[in-house]
């Protein structure tokens with residue numbers, strides 16, 4: 001009989017975050033996105049809110065950069081900061097142009113409650129968490145986005161606003177980044193005591209719930 005090996009820390013975190021995890025990664029918003037069928041008004045409100053999410057997410061990446069325990073980890077995190085501030089940022093600007101998003105909605109839109117909740121979770125983790133906690137929240141955001149985007153069929157939707165949002169989250173570099181994040185959280189998690197692991201689990205579950213609420217806020 002073959003023995004099944006113990007799940008990694010990240011697999012354990014994900015498994016304990018069901019059914020929300022699967023609800024995020026198979027969300028009807030993403031199915032509609034694959035077909036190019038998210039109505040423009042919904043895509044617009046989603047991206048306007050997501051740009052605000054990305055602001056705090058970038059701050060959280062900076063927090064990880066500062067809190068990392070070794071140079072090679074800082075290099076990996078810096079690479080991701082490079083992507084968020086270049087390819088991903090220009091995508092937002094081009095998408096906002098295409099969707100007719102005005103200046104105030106780009107810089108200071110009224111925040112949806114789901115956006116506020118997620119921003120607060122990230123700000124708290126940045127202020128109070130150690131490297132493991134920061135990695136936990138980053139991992140939920142990136143891994144859940146990789147998982148839904150990997151379900152995309154080969155044929156991309158015609159509209160670049162839809163197509164490139166998928167492509168940003170299922171390309172080779174993004175896959176490697178998510179693999180790195182999971183491996184890093186497994187490494188750091190192995191050194192944690194039980195209380196710290198429980199703190200990470202709570203954060204993983206909260207962040208997964210935030211992801212679900214975020215999609216639900218732009219879908220009915």
Ligand SMILES: Cc1ncc(CO)c(N)n1
Pocket residue numbers: 050053054057141142145211214
């Ligand atoms: C809400 C949300 N979660 C995760 C990502 C990917 O970082 C994103 N762009 N937006």
